[in-house]
Every structure is written in C-alpha cells, then in structure tokens.
Amino acid sequence: MPDFEIGESEFLLDGRPFRILSGALHYFRVHPGSWADRIEKARLMGLNTIETYVPWNAHSPRRGVFGTDGMLDLERFLRLVAEAGMYAIVRPGPYICAEWDNGGLPAWLFQQPGVGVRRNEPRFMAAIEEYLQQVLRIVRPLQIDQGGPVLLVQVENEYGAFGDDQAYLKSLVEIIRQAGIAVPLVTVDQPTAEMLEAGGLDGVLRTASFGSRSTERLRTLREHQPSGPLMCMEFWDGWFDHWGGPHHTTSVEETAAELDTLLASGASVNVYMFHGGTNFGLTSGANDKGSYRPTITSYDYDAPLDEAGNPTPKYEAFREVISRYAPVPPAVASSAAPAPEYSVPLGEPVRLLANPGSWGVWSDHEAMPTLDVLGARLALFRTDLDAEGPALLTVGEVRDRATVFLDGDPVGVLDRERQDRAIMLPRGSGRLEIVVEDQGRVNYGSRIGEPKGLIGPVQLGSAVLSNWSACVIDLDEVPRLWGSTTATGPGVGPIAWRGSFDVDEPTDHFLQTSGWGKGVAWVNGFCLGRYWRRGPQQTLFVPGPVVRAGANELVVLELDVLADPMARFVAGPSLGPVEL
CATH class of the missing domain: 2.60.120.260 (Galactose-binding domain-like)
Structure with a gap:
C-alpha cells in the first residue's frame, strides 16, 4: 500500500517528494448527483487532492444520531475522489467555521448550562469523542496506507483565533489516533505568531490560512514550523456574502499571481474554495462582531467553479498557473448551456395564522x-x-x-x-x-x-x-401542508404558496426571487434555502438532479409579503452588485 509521511522539508509519497495541489469541495454543499462532475473538473484544473470539512450538526441533528444519507454520504464522496485518481484531506473539526450554522457545532450541545465551548470540559469532550468516533469510522479504512485516498486529517480549525487550551488540542489528537487514524495530522491558523502558537501543537504539522502576501506569511509559518513542508491550507480566492451587503469578488489576475507566488516558493496549497456550492436548507451561519450579519444562501465564493459548477475566468487562470509547476490534463472543463427561462404562477396560499395547528x-x-x-x-x-x-x-x-x-x-x-x-x-x-x-x-x-x-x-x-x-x-412538512388544510388567502406571512412546472429532461434551474419578500423555497421537497429581497443574492440555485422529467412542484414559504405571486426561472445566477 502507498505510504504518505511528512519529510524534513516536503511531503513524501512512497518516499518521493509530493506537492499537494488541493481544492476545497464540501460534499454537504453540493447535490450528490453532481459530486463526480465537480471532482472531475478539479482534476482537469490540475489539482491532485480534494479537501472537505465535515459538519457535525448536519450529521447529528440530535445526540446519538449520525446520518450518512444523501448529501451526508461522506464515504461515497471519498470513494468518488479515489475513483477520479485523486487524494483527499478530511477536516472533521469538531468546529469548522465555514460560514456554516454554529460553525458545525450542534445546538443540542449547549442545552446544558456551563457546557464547554471548544475547550477541555468533560461534557463537551464526551460529545466530541462520540462524534469523532463516528466520522473517523468512515475515514479509517479510506486512509492512503489502506488503499484509500485520505492523506491528511486536520485537528480542530483555526483554534488560535479562539483560544489557547493545549489540553483540549492534545485530547483531540488522542481521540483521533485512538480511532485508528494513522495518516499525518495538521492544524491550521492564520499566520500570526500568537495564533500559530496558541492553535498549534508540537508533533502536529502547522499550516496557515491566507489569500495574499504569500511570501511574508509563509515566512511567518516557517518561523513556527521549523521543519516539514509549508502548506497554505486555505488559500482564500474569494469571500462570502451577508444579507444586505455587496457580492464579494476578487481580481482574477491578482489572485492568480498570488497563487503563482505561493507555488513558486515550493509550498503545497488547498484552494478555498475550488467550488463553494450552496447553503441548502437553513444551514448558512452568521457573524457578530458587535452587529449580527447572517450569511446568504449561495456559497459561490467567487471560486474557480461557480455555484452551478461552471468554470469561471479564475478557473482558467489557476489552471494556467498550476501548469507551470505540475502536469495538467489536456482535456478542458466545459460549461452548461443557459438554464431554461419561463414563469410559473403561484396559488393556493395557506396562511399560518388562519390555521396554525396544521403547521x-x-x-x-x-x-x-x-x-x-x-x-x-x-x-x-x-x-x-x-x-x-x-x-x-x-x-x-x-x-x-x-x-x-x-x-x-x-x-x-x-x-x-x-x-x-x-x-x-x-x-x-x-x-x-x-x-x-x-x-x-x-x-x-x-x-x-x-x-x-x-x-x-x-x-x-x-x-x-x-x-x-x-x-x-415543521419546515420539512411545509411542502405537504395542502394535504391537511385548505387555502386561506394572502396577507402578511408566514404564507405558503405552491405552483407546478413541467420539463422534458432534468437540468439546473435558477429561481428568481427579487419580486418576493423574505422566505424559503422548495422544489420537489428539496429545500433550496432562504431568499430575501434585501439581497445581494436574487436567485436560488436549483440542482438538476432535484428536477424530474415531467411534473415538478415548487413551494414557497413567504415570511413577509409576496406581492407578485409568480415564480420566474431565469438563465443564470444573479448574486448582486459588488458595490453598494
């Protein structure tokens, strides 16, 4: 079986120097029917590795539960990575940040007063051990030394920006090792002396997260990681958006030049994000630095692949940069045709206050x-x-x-x-x-x-x-409301509406929401996520695998006022202005 280890200055694969060229692709933000497509496009860009977080709260909405169906089938995702001839990095947290609800920590964790948050507190650690044993049971047989794709497993996530509990980090390492993880472990922190010290552990490879000033930041990382390979575990090539703010983009030329500088130094890289995907359902998080700001549904991130998985100019620029340092496949990734455009009337409004018992x-x-x-x-x-x-x-x-x-x-x-x-x-x-x-x-x-x-x-x-x-x-039951109640007429929400549309064959759609107020939408029972008139996002992405040939149902839960009861599908995404 292959052997992967940390050398004096490089990663070693079967004893030979190996540079990790990775891209972040979160399985839980992409419909499973599209996983293979996104992985193949990563390979065609010249990447050799796929990195993913693991969202504890999605797998375990209740304690004692660990779901792996559908979009949570981590094993299937990692096996698809291997089938594409690529390697994998798994980052199970338990805290992942990722602009994900609660940073991936389950809300039920904090029902008990005084329970720890990211520290070596007994009740917190007991729950973490249960979780890590479950997720690492999946990862263990998929490690590279057992014929699988997994090269690295990360311990916590940017811990130096939060705390300095070394006992907590050491306990996590012990749990991970006892679960049978033999591949090298890593930590990641922003490249400041304070964070690298507080968030790192001797004997665990330190990596850094940044999107600019690569030479300077790699130098700082080397000061705190005297030997071993240098790696940017999160090369930020874009950014995320908040409701009411602008849509963030970064310069293609400047970002590609920064990637070139990083690779010219000999460092390994994980492009964050290669493909952001979507915060389907109610999974997006929020920031609060004195003012609460919730994150939008799209996680497009201005990445090399856009929200629908189409190559962007950044994809081509990154591919060209990578070709200077590693072989790039001759085939190129293609874009999908524009999405179908048509309108669907919404009717049969059901108002919450008229009959709350049915909700x-x-x-x-x-x-x-x-x-x-x-x-x-x-x-x-x-x-x-x-x-x-x-x-x-x-x-x-x-x-x-x-x-x-x-x-x-x-x-x-x-x-x-x-x-x-x-x-x-x-x-x-x-x-x-x-x-x-x-x-x-x-x-x-x-x-x-x-x-x-x-x-x-x-x-x-x-x-x-x-x-x-x-x-x-019960939001899962909203698409089934019409079986238990009758239409009651419009007004101020919450009001559920529904409509139907026919297609000849399944394909990606973009649902325009700019004429609506604030709410949530479903297609065929699949929750597309939140919309809000304040933007910047004005479309919801509908993955092709969700759509059926023939009749399809659209359900909209309007929490404010839906002045225009018409659903419009448009040719492509509208993520809002880059300046306000």
Missing part, C-alpha cells in the same frame, strides 16, 4: 421558551393580553427576527441587526402572536453556541408576560 405541534409554557428548548428554527408564540390603552412590548434580546401580530393584524418587526427591543402595540388587550425566526447561528467568535429566540423577559409595560403557547413550525 406544527403546540405546547404550553409558563415563561417564553427559547427556540433551542423547542428544537425549532421557526416558531409561533401566543398569549392573551389584558391591559388598557396602547402598550409598549419589550424583549431582552431578539435572536433573530420577530414579526408581531395583535388579533391577527400585523404590528411590526423586531430585527436583531437593528438591535430592536421594543415595539408599540395599538392596544394592550387581545391575542398577541409572535413569529420568531432563527436566521443562522454565529459561526465565528465568542457567540458560538448562544441560544436562539426571544431572550430575556418579554414584557408589556413593566409586567412580564407569561402563559405562552408555542407552535413549532
């Missing part, structure tokens, strides 16, 4: 429960008021968006980004209903693991409100 399960609570306690991403809360005159409704903190109704009529919205905490009700009596939405958990920094919902007391004037009923809105 989920009710429970009663003396005090306002968090979304975490309910296991919800979207919920309706209800209580009855009995006060005189107009009244001020206040909340300790909104995480992340609350739409307030009184006797079924909309009053307004409390939004976390605006740091809203109060709204005036026209009267102090009647039925108060609040729809609360989790817009994505913070994936970087000190707010990882925080609870969601209406935090702190909910008050009417100086009185704390009690006797709440809560309805968890």
Whole structure:
C-alpha cells in the first residue's frame, strides 16, 4: 500500500517528494448527483487532492444520531475522489467555521448550562469523542496506507483565533489516533505568531490560512514550523456574502499571481474554495462582531467553479498557473448551456395564522421558551393580553427576527441587526402572536453556541408576560401542508404558496426571487434555502438532479409579503452588485 509521511522539508509519497495541489469541495454543499462532475473538473484544473470539512450538526441533528444519507454520504464522496485518481484531506473539526450554522457545532450541545465551548470540559469532550468516533469510522479504512485516498486529517480549525487550551488540542489528537487514524495530522491558523502558537501543537504539522502576501506569511509559518513542508491550507480566492451587503469578488489576475507566488516558493496549497456550492436548507451561519450579519444562501465564493459548477475566468487562470509547476490534463472543463427561462404562477396560499395547528405541534409554557428548548428554527408564540390603552412590548434580546401580530393584524418587526427591543402595540388587550425566526447561528467568535429566540423577559409595560403557547413550525412538512388544510388567502406571512412546472429532461434551474419578500423555497421537497429581497443574492440555485422529467412542484414559504405571486426561472445566477 502507498505510504504518505511528512519529510524534513516536503511531503513524501512512497518516499518521493509530493506537492499537494488541493481544492476545497464540501460534499454537504453540493447535490450528490453532481459530486463526480465537480471532482472531475478539479482534476482537469490540475489539482491532485480534494479537501472537505465535515459538519457535525448536519450529521447529528440530535445526540446519538449520525446520518450518512444523501448529501451526508461522506464515504461515497471519498470513494468518488479515489475513483477520479485523486487524494483527499478530511477536516472533521469538531468546529469548522465555514460560514456554516454554529460553525458545525450542534445546538443540542449547549442545552446544558456551563457546557464547554471548544475547550477541555468533560461534557463537551464526551460529545466530541462520540462524534469523532463516528466520522473517523468512515475515514479509517479510506486512509492512503489502506488503499484509500485520505492523506491528511486536520485537528480542530483555526483554534488560535479562539483560544489557547493545549489540553483540549492534545485530547483531540488522542481521540483521533485512538480511532485508528494513522495518516499525518495538521492544524491550521492564520499566520500570526500568537495564533500559530496558541492553535498549534508540537508533533502536529502547522499550516496557515491566507489569500495574499504569500511570501511574508509563509515566512511567518516557517518561523513556527521549523521543519516539514509549508502548506497554505486555505488559500482564500474569494469571500462570502451577508444579507444586505455587496457580492464579494476578487481580481482574477491578482489572485492568480498570488497563487503563482505561493507555488513558486515550493509550498503545497488547498484552494478555498475550488467550488463553494450552496447553503441548502437553513444551514448558512452568521457573524457578530458587535452587529449580527447572517450569511446568504449561495456559497459561490467567487471560486474557480461557480455555484452551478461552471468554470469561471479564475478557473482558467489557476489552471494556467498550476501548469507551470505540475502536469495538467489536456482535456478542458466545459460549461452548461443557459438554464431554461419561463414563469410559473403561484396559488393556493395557506396562511399560518388562519390555521396554525396544521403547521406544527403546540405546547404550553409558563415563561417564553427559547427556540433551542423547542428544537425549532421557526416558531409561533401566543398569549392573551389584558391591559388598557396602547402598550409598549419589550424583549431582552431578539435572536433573530420577530414579526408581531395583535388579533391577527400585523404590528411590526423586531430585527436583531437593528438591535430592536421594543415595539408599540395599538392596544394592550387581545391575542398577541409572535413569529420568531432563527436566521443562522454565529459561526465565528465568542457567540458560538448562544441560544436562539426571544431572550430575556418579554414584557408589556413593566409586567412580564407569561402563559405562552408555542407552535413549532415543521419546515420539512411545509411542502405537504395542502394535504391537511385548505387555502386561506394572502396577507402578511408566514404564507405558503405552491405552483407546478413541467420539463422534458432534468437540468439546473435558477429561481428568481427579487419580486418576493423574505422566505424559503422548495422544489420537489428539496429545500433550496432562504431568499430575501434585501439581497445581494436574487436567485436560488436549483440542482438538476432535484428536477424530474415531467411534473415538478415548487413551494414557497413567504415570511413577509409576496406581492407578485409568480415564480420566474431565469438563465443564470444573479448574486448582486459588488458595490453598494
């Protein structure tokens, strides 16, 4: 079997120098029907390795569960990498950042008060060990010394930007080794002295993450990694977007020149991202550095392959740079034809407030429960008021968006980004209903693991409100609403709409959302993700494997107001302006 090890200054494959030319491709952000296509396009660009994170919270939505079906079939993904004649790097975290909800850490981890976050705390470590044993059971037989593609496994992720608990990192190494992982281990940190020291371990290869000033940053890495190969584990070739911000792009020429500088130094590289894909469902994360900013659904990242897997000018530029240092296949990757364009009327609107019982399960609570306690991403809360005159409704903190109704009529919205905490009700009596939405958990920094919902007391004037009923809105069941209820007419959301469309053969589609408000969309029960009129993203990507020859169903859950009940499919993506 092949042997892979860390040499004095280079990686060694069967004793010979080997440069890793890798690209980040997250299996959980790409439909499985497209995995082989994306892997082959990586090979044609000149890459020899595919890197992926592993999202703990996606595999384990509940403790004791570890799902591997569909988009979570890591074993199948790694075997496809091997079938393409490529190698693999696996980065299981447990924390991955990745602009992914909660940085990959399951929300259930933090139900117990005082549980550790990325530190050597017994309850946190016990859960991590359960998780790593599950994921590494998949990776173990796919290591290179057993005939598989896996060359490297990463320990944690940019830990030096968060903490300096060496006991925690050492415990992770011990768990990984005890799980049968024999390939070399690595850490990754931003190339500053403080982060490389705090996030690294002696005996584990340090790597760095950066997208510019390669010579300087490799020099810093070498100061803290005196021997062994130099590697940029995340060569940032683009960036991600937030709702309400611009669409980020980077210069093709400048990024290609930086890659050339990096490869000319002899370093190995992992291009982050080679193909970003999509935050399908409700998987996108958020940042909060004093102001909460949720990440959009697209993870296009301005990468060499765009969100739909088509080569961009950056792909061709990178391929040319790589050809100066390694053989590049003569075949070239091709782009798909423009997507079909047509319109589909939406009808049969079903309003949540008209019949909440058909949307989920009710429970009663003396005090306002968090979304975490309910296991919800979207919920309706209800209580009855009995006060005189107009009244001020206040909340300790909104995480992340609350739409307030009184006797079924909309009053307004409390939004976390605006740091809203109060709204005036026209009267102090009647039925108060609040729809609360989790817009994505913070994936970087000190707010990882925080609870969601209406935090702190909910008050009417100086009185704390009690006797709440809560309805968890089961988003998986929204496409099946019409079997349990009847259409009730439009209004302020949440309102579910549906339409149908026919195709001769399955192909990628782009659903234009610019005429809608804020919500979530599904095609044939597959959740495409969130949309929001504030942009920058104005289309949702519909993977071809989701579409069926013949009849297809589109379902839209509008949380605000859908002024134009028409769905329009367009020829290509619209990710918004690069400047605002």
